[in-house]
Amino acid sequence: MDRRTHVSRRTFLKGAAATGALAGVGSLLDFQPVHFRHAQARTDISTEVFQNACPRNCYDTCAILTTVEDGVIKSVTGNPKNTYTRGRLCVKGNSYPRIVYSPDRIKYPMRQKGRGSGNWERISWDEAMTEIAQKILDIKKEYGSTLPICLNKYSGNFNLLNYGIEGMMSSIGYTSRAAGTPCWPAGIDAQTFDFGTIWNNDPEEMVDSKYLILWGVNPAWCAVHSMQIVLEAKKRGCKIVAIDPLFSQTAVKADLYLQIKPSTDGALALGMCRYILDNELYDGDWLVRNAKGYEEFFGYLKNNITVEWAAEKTGIPAKVIENLAHEFASVKPAGIWIGYGMQRHTNGGQNVRAIDALVAMTGNVGIPGGGARYAHLETWGFNYHAMVHSPPAGSLGDGDRLINMNNFAAEVLAADEPPIKMLWIACRNPMAQDPETSVMQKAFEAMDLVVTVDQFMNDTVKMSDIVLPCTTLFESPGINVSYWHHWMNLNEQAIAPMYEAKHDVEIAMELSKKLNELEPGSCSFPTDLTMEEWLANEFNAGIYQLFGINDWRELKSKGPVKAESLKVAWQNGRFRTPSGKYEFWSEEAEKFGHHPLPVWVEEYKAPEKYPFRCISPHWKLGIHSQFQQTDWMEQINDKPFVEIHPNVAAQYGIHEGDNVKVYNDLGYVIVPARITTATSKDCVVVYEAWYKDKNFNINYTVKALPADMGSKATGMPGIAFHDNFVNIEKV
């Protein structure tokens, strides 16, 4: 301590003055704290309850009630006014407070020096906007258009207002867009060819079914509130049949479970149709009144399909198929719920068409308790005011350039004239969730600027230059509807946004302001609306009429509302096909390169090198890359695994818990084995999810193989996630 000199009080005070100067906050006797204000007088700390809506891409789109005390969320629960949610939340919804108040949230705009380096500096919103806006203007100058800017946004937050991010992109000019959907497009096209669009009966009236086939769908994990309806129907005497290559949680609860060979669902449906035709169990009256092309379809069945053939194809005994067909055709109402998993194949769309045909020929379309239930968009008729914007005057080009979301990485790299130089990622985690992860890595590396808007550090944020913090559902208002049930849930702002988080629409407004500041007229996105005004602008007379309200503000007191008139799909018999009828024979399908009839298309076969089909379905403790990473979920399960059939495990010398390498030409993952009869000998199962701090991503093995359909309704074909073939070895 000798080298330390004692300073006099005078020197010290000089130093102190300098601290004060640094702080700009005065001295001991004249100190005004900068981060504080006088406490506002309050007699008591009030408790308020707000309505929220779970905005995840989920069938159930739950209505939530949030209890807030002194500006802090105390608990969340389901809103009992929504009779679908019934006041109950799923395992994920119940864990929401942990997401909002995790200290690890992304709090401020930050800039990374060197993608993937972990060298982050904090910047202000203004700096962030300036840098991004400048880059946009530079690109425009260099390439003469904004096409080198590419948006990849999808369903991480399905609140309607989040479409504002598409609106922002439209407002700067024509840009490149990740188009299509990895989720459900093949099935949408199939139903669009058959019915004219997708439209399912109110799921709450499934309780009135007498016979219900759950085909390739696992509501026990992915639509839990519908599972309650299924079980209630079962209790009332409805026979529940589950058809799935995997012995899913739903299948375990069924009266009859059929373990079908993957991707052969169409063969089973056509085999059933043939039996029904031969035994004249079809609804002739209905067909005459409502259908186009059933004669051709019957001809196709007679010439090409037999029950024995279907048995051979599907692995289900002929006798069982006959029984099933007999029962299904003899009871009314009988319905089928067609899952999204079964259409993630190269013949997925055709398989859905075959199942539609089965429901139609038995006259189960347009009746309560019946239907070929897939999804609907009937309650989605909003203005999309946040989304629809025109490019600024003088924008060059003739429209956005579409990049297939399902082959995003490769198409971004291949884009030319102009190339893609800037990515904006919102509501997505493509590094974790998209196929061909290693190609995705290259695509990110090729960019000049990557901007990601997110709540938590994840694989995509790691590969970004700028990350912007966004609000959770509790921190911004919005409106949510479902593609399954018929409710509309208002989402109120329950608490102030934490840290510097902003909603996508607010970010869009900020960017618009900055662009116009740097170059007046460069962005047409409105900048002067409040979030409530944005919300109000989404509503129109049609929506009000459908939901029986006069103003959206009524929802604040009324709670969630339901579109009662939609209850039974196609009851009026007016289909939205070109012919106005149900189309067994679809010229639209033909236009898109398919056979006009729902015919059998061979499934994608396992290559010799990779004998196992790797199915990567959804996982019950998360949805895509959300939720599984939270500590409450980790308490229940904290590691990914691969499900292997006991016989296969024995053959490969694999024991429970052994590390197994699952690999193909594209890449590999190493995960512990779980040996179970839930799968079959030709399939292994790895649930897709993102685990925090774990080097696990099944998409390293998944090829961007397109499904057969999707281009008509969604602009791009779907992706055959479940036609992924791998080999395994013990490591």
Place this chain on the structure above:
Amino acid sequence: MGEWPLILFTVLSQLVVGAVGTLWLLETLGKPLKGQAVKPLVGSLVIILGGGLLISLFHLGHPLLAFRAITNLGSSWLSREVLLFSITLVLLVLYYMKISDAEPNGRKAMGGLASLVALLALIASALVYTLPARSAWGNLYPTFFFIMTAAILGPLYVGLFLSRQEELPFNTAPLAGTAALISGIGFILYLSLLLKGTPESYQTALNLMGSASFWARAVLNWLLPAGILLAASLKKTKVNQSTLAALFLMVLIGEVLGRELFYSATVALKVAGL
């Protein structure tokens, strides 16, 4: 391995129970021992038991609230154990204070009373673990094992402590040797009972036999003491003090290892199949 306070407390308290009992036997069966030899012995027992009780507090989440632990004498063996050992400690202190050559009868009575209460405390201690939820424990064996611990450690400790200063009325070492033999045989019977019992008992037996410290204990705690001490008593040779000290140390380690296994190897009833 979170049970160290319990392991140390039970072994040490049982040592004290065994020692006070042995001392009482010595005093009862022979002529009174010299006060100056007995006093430090009893003093050491006070310290060991006091220390053991203190250590046991570290098992509690809230050691400072330990005084509450005697509030359920009506049904909790733990309450009874705490009370009885506390009384034992008090009696030992009184015993200690009474030791003088002047008045041997009063101290003998006090020694007898202390031994009796100590034995009751030991039994209460064993009954704490006699739980139906743990099929490996829900029988007479905890009581048997705790008594055996006392019967091996006590005589060895007293023998070691007094041998230099006093000509004892009888040799305490063979007592320990016999106890070690009985304890070892008792354990074999116990294992065979476990192997025939519930799945949890069976698993407990496998855990025991599969553990290295079990075999270490078998050697330290049963084979060597029983062999050496019984051989010596057959040959009527007196075990010298350093052998006695070595044996005591071995047995102490063996008992601690055994007690660690008592806690860690026992399998509770399984809920659900996984």
Place this chain on the structure above:
Amino acid sequence: MRLMPLDQKSNLLDDLEKRFQTYLFFSQYYAGKADPPILSWFYHEMDSFLGEHPLIIQGLDLLHEVQGEDSTAFRYDFNRLFVGPGKLLAPPYESAYLNQDGLVMQEETLSVRKYYRTAGLEISALGREPDDHIVFQLEFICYLLSQEAQALNGVEDDHINYLELYRKFFAEHLMIWVPKHTRDVQVHSQTSACKAMGLLLEGFLETEKQALN
């Protein structure tokens, strides 16, 4: 109540001043307003009254090396520790340490909020930033010390015993979690600057703890 003087020669006002300046500096540091040049200024100007705690000596020695250190490396390190966007290596929130789940805005945060209210304050970013962020806690202490000084000077006539409030806040909050936090800083910091500041803060709090007892 009177504070134990840090140095026998000084009077109470001097003591308050020194504490005030030290807390103010740390709060500025955590608010991201310091960089290596400022830190080395700190080294030169303020070492005289930080006391002789071994951690302080260690910290000052380390801080001596900071002068030549790269500002950007310091900035990245600072952000990895306290700001993000990744999982924080040394979260600057009391609740992140005391809340069993490591969540913010729980009981722990609200109890800090209650303290501020006792002194008639609340953070301006109420509900947006967790009230227990270290910047707020340190600045709150500055406020208490300043109020006490003003009361001593007769500027303010208030019934609140600010010194007592400071002592309580120090014992019930700062001292309970900041040492845990600074230990995280020791483990995870990659630059001497961040490491030194962690050592200095911990050392200062240790000294202050003794002074307050």
Place this chain on the structure above:
Amino acid sequence: MKGQLGFLVDIDKCIGCHSCEMACKNQNQLDPEIRWRIVYPMKGNSSVPTERCFLSLACNHCEKPECMRVCPVRAYTKLENGIVFHDKNRCIGCRMCIMACPYQVPQFNSNTKKVEKCNLCAERIEQGLNPFCVDGCITDAITLINFNEFNEIKAEREIEGFPNPNITNPSVRFIPYKPGVQIRRDV
């Protein structure tokens, strides 16, 4: 309310979704390591694969609670409605109850250094409400029952995976899983 409250768990309806467990955790604001209710996955058999059948258990509020018998500080009381109530204020964290409970219900909270467990949402019961887990169960698989009035004939007292009920006479009943017809390819 008097009598003996308890749970009826319909294993046939339970889909193992963990919502009951999470609703309990969320509403009772439990620490992450603490699970008052646990959904146990069961080992498979010929009719159901491993982890497709579950046993959702909280405290069973036994008629003869071992926890209460062994607790040295009387932290446990049996309320007149049969709830085995654990009073955290009395608990000293000796963990005796953890050893004695056949169902591994009491858990040690390393933060509070005390034991805690499900109190059957006693306060809610007083207000005439259901426990959070019952209201949080999506498929209505958990029901609050009063054994004084309960006479469901399908309900079982003993079920595979549930420890011997004769020790404590737990206040829980089960409706077993009834497998459907299965046409499986590789069994």
